[in-house]
Amino acid sequence: MKEQTPLLIMEGITKEFPGVKALTDVQLNLYPGEVHALMGENGAGKSTLIKVLTGVYTFDEGSVTLDGKSIRITSPLEAQNLGISTVYQEVNLCTNLTVAENIFIGREIIKRGRLDWKEMNKQAKELLKTRLNLDIDVTKLLSFYSVAIQQMIAIARSLQISAKVLILDEPTSSLDQNEVNQLFDVIRKLKKEGLAIIFVSHFLDQIYEITDRLTVLRNGEWIGEFKTNEIERLELVSKMIGKDLNELKSGERRTSNKAFERKRPFLQGKNISKKGKIAPFDMDIQEGEIVGLAGLLGSGRTELARLLFGADKADTGEIKINGSMANLASPKQAISNGIAFCSENRKTEGIIGDLTIRENMILAMQGLQGWFKYIPRKRQIEIADEYIKLLNINPPNPEQLIKNLSGGNQQKVLLARWLITNPKLLILDEPTRGIDVGAKAEIQKLMLSLSKEGMSVLFVSSEIEEVLRTCRKIAVLRDHKKVYEFENDQQITQKDIMKAMAGGMT
Amino acid sequence: MTKGFQLDSKHLPLAATIGLFIVMFLFGSLRYTGFFSTQVFLNLFIDNAFLIVVAVGMTFVILSGGIDLSVGSIIALTSMVAASLTMNAQLSPALVIPLSLLVGTVLGFSMGCLIHYFNLQPFIVTLAGMFLARGLCYLINVESITINNEFFSFMASTRIPVGGGNFISISVIIALLVVVAAIFVAHFTKFGRNVYALGGSEQSALLMGLPVGKTKILIYTVSGFCSSLAGLIFTFYMLSGYGLHANGLELDTIAAVVIGGTLLTGGAGYVAGSVVGVLILGIIQTVIVFEGTLSSWWTKIAIGGLLLLFIVLQRVIVARSKTTQTSIASH
Amino acid sequence: MMKSKLFWPIVVLLIILLINLFFDKNFFTIEVKNGYLTGSLIDILNRGAPLLLVSIGMTLVIATKGVDLGVGSVIAMAGAVGAMTVSGANGDSLVPLFTAIAFVIAISILTGIWNGVLVSRIGVQPIVATLILMVAGRGIAQLITDGQIMTVYYDPYTFIGGGHLLMLPFSIFIVAAMLVIASFLTRKTAMGLFIESVGTNPEASRLSGINSKNILLMVYVFSGICAGIGGLILSSNVASADGNNAGLWYELDAILAVVIGGTSLNGGRFYLMGTVIGALIIQSLTTTIYSIGIAPEINLVVKAIVVLIVCLLQSPEFRKKVFGVFNMKQTEKKSKNEGVSIS
Structure with missing residues (x-):
């Protein structure tokens, strides 16, 4: 890891969504032949940064320089053509196509007006063998292979596009230890070949095993860039969750x-x-x-x-x-x-968006009571009013659609949904x-008082x-x-x- | 194709379909005298040439994970346009044929655009297309228009001998050409592979940088074109244009494609399978004709039964491959 | 909420009716003839009865994010079963009538269970699951009628679709009864809440302890019953059963009625009254086209255009593209309220 010029420089990246600043003045320097970890808790802006880099989002401010040239990426396809490829945790390939097809689709080899499968199969097999040490039947469907192999194939697809920057987004979360080792062997090999790799993972052990440097983000802001072997785990965690070590004592x-x-x-x-x-x-x-x-x-x-x-x-x-x-x-x-369970995914597992506060509140209670013991409308409104007051829900209108509420208020409605069942x-x-x-303080206070009552x-x-x-x-x-x-x-x-x-x- | 020969879940529905066809043909041959003949087999093609062509177009649609309910109506509309241009406007077939083909192509293209640009469900858009095409038929003429034209008669009555005193019609040649072209497109062109990728996972296809929108629009355009071509073949067969032609055909087509082994959720299946699917529908009809005492509505019940069988078979296959997937997949 | 959803459908309905008035000065007149109320409005209600019924059932199915394509076939089957049961009957005994009704309801419940099991237990997509019955059902109907148009010579049977009660066509009362039952089930029991919750967010509903399987089953059974009774009315009205043509296109008209009524094809909130108005719009459209003297076949073109317009208006992409600036601002505000989560 000699000092050299970075392959990719992202500077002053700012990305705003309606109402939320997802990234504020974030930077990232990536050198060829290094594995660089992107660290941060949920909502830190890792995913947003990756999406900016791969053209899924466009950034509002800042600059991206690749190989000394300033670039502006507007689509995933363009990112790929520039040599920036991503392998996602949920392998984004088509399981109903063969391995070779997955590697070549979008940039097929055409001979005499038709796709040359013989050549593509040959090249796919060679590519997997020489660069990933993977000797498999490339004419089999992707679904035939394990997620680990599928991930390798996704990497192979990136290599076939002759990627310079390879982004691995949580590649290891569904792999077992052997598979992780296999993947790491490949990563080390690719690193030696001069590829720049961005590695995102929640496993600290793996970060310390495979990465050279890391960039920490928190709340959409850049916290720092460190050499992996120079930062202690504890310090790293404290950077990620935003607690100063001295302050902690x-x-x-x-x-x-x-x-x-x-x-x-x-x-x-x-x-x-x-x-x-x-x-x-x-x-x-x-x-x-x-x-x-x-x-x-x-x-x-x-x-x-x-x-x-x-x-x-x-x-x-x-x-x-x-x-x-x-x-x-x-x-x-x-x-x-x-037992009651308030999911962390409010949108997908919590709220019923088209329904009102009142309906969302009584849902679990009604589920317990079954179809025919319908809670009378008047009683529903009473319950809703009671909990709106208790939890200080805004707007205090039981007939408001829950999807129009702010996150905190949605959370309170969901809390009410469960409190009503008296768990x-x-x-x-x-x-x-x-x-x-x-709202945070209110919820904490509520927890304490509930526990006093025996919950x-x-x-x-x-x-x-x-x-x-x-x-x-x-x-x-x-x-x-x-x-x-x-x-x-x-x-x-x-x-x-x-x-x-x-x-x-x- | 240089695919493996082992019978994995990918080939299972197709194998079941071919097996079913052979069993049905053997059953007919053993039960009825005169059933086991080349001509009976060839008649399956002659009587169902148009259905083969629509089924080919529908195969692409279903492979991509969509559905096209407008095909029957477009056949009717094409027959109506062809008939009225020939008989009322007295145009020459050299003009009538391309104009008729344009009917479905334009309709298909428009439906594809609506589906892609406004993210509407294919089911509802093609449903509207179905109403529209039927309605347009009646705007042209409420009555049936009989075609009395040399070219059309020639297309209808020409018999091409294939040896042994057996024959096929020109329509069969057209249908087979379409099938060959479709197999080529499906397996040896970018478009074909994009269709499969789209049916496998639209999101993946997008992230892999494939031209999803263009492909979608083209799929419905192709289906529209196939419907119109089928409409012409149907017109050669019936020698008339009529708004009630091919009523309910969309269901037969979907049934043929599904029985032919194409996954209704998209992503897996073969054009050739759909051809066998059509032949199975044909043989059911033939058996019922040979049986003599059986009423023709048994056809529908049999198709419904087969449809159930294949859909449940598909569910089992999909469910099985999913459980092996999710046990290792991410949360 | 309710008001704004019903506003446009009502306006459209009124416009269609007013157009009629323009062509026929007596359109709104209701007279007493032979002791019955008669007039174009009554006629629309009477003729629209089967569609109204089918649409009411379809509303609940669509609210769960499903669709029931089998209703047309169920109409044919129900008509065939009803007509067959009373085919030998004569005279005034009411026994055959009630036997017929019982058989019809039994077979429609059966079809509903069939669809519901396929969708809820085997997990087949609704379009596909109900397609099977759509194909096979008509065959079964023809099997029952032996491919003939079966004629009924039993007077009590014709009362269902052709009789009168309190000077009004009897079928109107059947529709009203089913509407009351549907409203009761969905507004006085928890059914409605569960349907909307499952249709909007199945996973969140599961985590709230709601068993979506039984709800799906129930909804398809109800749709089957509605279609079955609709088939009985249709067959009784013409005192015959036609396995081939009875109930043709009904699934499409019903879907259209539901969508016009404001219920989204994506499931969730449903509007029974909206559906009723939607069905009346379709029926008045048909009546209007007949009475104005345009070829009735143009009806299909009009329906196609209406479907497209309604769907486009429901499509967020369309709204964004067409109403561009104005709407962008609104969604922006909305997402601000929701608090976009970044991950």
Whole structure:
């Protein structure tokens, strides 16, 4: 990694969406023959930056220079032609075409007016063999191969386009260790050949294993550029989540609550797991207890929560509710067992956009009651009004369509949807993400008062401070595994949690 | 094609289709005297030449993940245009033929544009196209127009001997040419591969930089053209133009394509399969004719039954390949 | 919300009716003839009854993001079953009539279960699943009638579609009853909420503990019943059953009525009253074209254009391209409210 001129320079990139500044004055320098990690939590702007670079979005301000030439990329096709290729986590190839077709489609070899499959198959096979050490039948359908191989094929497609810059967006999240090693071998080989590689991953171990340098983003802003072997894990995590290490030592603490003394377990989970999502874990939640789930994005927090709610089916394990075995195979069953789940994906898994605040609120309750015990309209409005007041929802009109509300207010409506069912355990997956500070504080306060009334809460959050302030017990996840469980007494600091999240020796 | 020969899920529906055809033909041959003859087999082509041509166009549409409900109406409209231009306007066939072909092509192109530019569902756009084309028929003439023209009669009655006293019609030649051209287009041109890619995943196709919009519009244009060509063949067959011609044909066409092994969700299937699909529909009719006592509406019930069989078969295949996928795929 | 959705359909309906007045001064006149109310408006209601019924059922199906292409065939089958049951009957005994009604409802429930199981349990796309019945159903109808047009010589049967009650055609009461039932099911039970919720966001509904499978099944069964009763009215009205032509194009007209009524083909919110007005628009259009003396076949062209216009108006791309600047500002404001999430 000698000092040389960067292959790609992005400077002062600013991208604004209606109402949101997604990127502010972000820069990125990429040298040939390096693997460069792009780091940041959800909403940091990684995806936006990549989309700007690949022409899916156009940036508002700034400049991009490739090979010394200023460029302006307006479409994915143009990016490809310039030599910038992306391999996405969800392999964006066509599984119904053959391997060779996937490599060559869009730039097929044509001989005498027809596609020359013989030549393309030959070249595809050669390409995979010589550059990726992959010896497979290229005339088979893509769906015949595993995701790992599909990813290799996607890389091969980029190479065939003679890429200079290769972007790997979360390539490893669905691979097992062997496959990751295989992929890393390829990455090292390509690096030697002088390719510049941008590597996005939530796995810190992998970042330290494969990358040379890294750029950290937070809230759409550029935080810094570091040599991977010169920055400690803990420091990196603190840059990502925006907590100064010195500041961390003197964090304010919640006073431990006497009410937690009564220990009656509500939920006891043993050896629960789902292949490719989360390794086997145990989980106990006491009545009236707030349990925090900490971990970086993609560490398996959501996956764990979904298993407890029956949103996904677990492969192994058993769950006891109030001491007796419970079958949580579907959300409906979980709900009737007194469990509620507020998803982190408000838009796709939470709100029913075309319906009103009132309808969204009573939905889960009505689901419990069935078709014929319809909550009378008058009662619905009463309930809605009550929760609008309780949660301070704006606009305070139960007949407003939920899709017209701000994120924070949508979140409150969803909270109300579950509170109305009077659950014993409320699972909140990132309830405070993307909402303003005031709403955040309100939700935290609400959690505390609910727990005082005896409701258990499983609180998933990437903000450690928030977790420390509210939770009685904190479980930490890393790389799809539950790695630590802390009792939140006076000794635990943000630094401890972060160490657990970051893993490795520091 | 240099594809593997093993029978993976990709070839299963097609194999089932061909097997089904052979079984049905054997069944007919054993049961009815006179069934097992070359001419009976050739008649399948003669009687269904137009259906083969529409099915070819529909195959592209369904491969891309779309649907075209307007084909039957466009056949009727083409027959009407051809008949009225020939009989009322007294134009020569040299003009009538290209003008008639233009009818479906323009309609298909317009529908493709609506689907692409305004992101409308193909189902509803082609439904409107279906109404429109039928309505236009009646605007030309409510009654049937009988064609009395030398060229058309020639096209209708010429028998091309193929040895052994058997014969085919000119329409069959046209249909087979269309099939050969379509197979070439599907497998040896960029457009053909783009259609498959589009049916596989529109989003992937976009991200791979394929010309998705252009391909979509072209697909419906091709289908419109095929419908018009089929309309001409139908006109040669019936020697008349009529607004009620080819009523409900869109369903037969879709059935033929699906029975021919093309996945209704798009992305997998073969033009050749659709031809076999048409032949299966043809043989059902032939069996019913030979049976004599069976009523012709059994055809519809049989088609419905086959459709169910193949759709469920497809679901099973798709579901199976999905479970192997998602077990390793991302969240 | 409700008001603005119904506003344009009502305006269109009124315009069509007013056009009639221009050609026929007595269009709005309702007279008492032979003890019955008669007039063009009554006629539209009476003739539109089967379409109204089918459209009501179709509304619920479309609200779940589905479509039922089998309704035309169900009409044919129901007519055939009804006519067959009473074909041998004579005289005034009402037993054959009620047997016929029972059979018709039974077979329409059966068709609904068929479609509903394919869609909800096997997971076939609605267009495809209902296509099977659309193809095969007509064959079955013809099988029942033996390919003939079956004529009924049993007076009580003709009462359903041709009789009168309280000076009004009896079919109007059937429509009203079904409309009341549909409104009751969807507004007085949780059905409506569940349908709209599943149609808008199936995953969020699942996570809220709603079993979408039974809702889908229910919706197709209801659509089947509506079509079946519609078929009974049609067949009773002409005292015959025609397996080939009864209910032809009904699926398309019904979809059109639903879309005109403001329910989106993308599922979600549905408007039963909107559908009723949509169906009346289609029926008045047909009547108008007859009464003005244009070739009735032009109806198809008009319908095609109406479908396109309505769909274009519902397409965000179209609105953005045509109403460009104005709308851009609005969506901008909207997304500001929603808070675009970046990830």
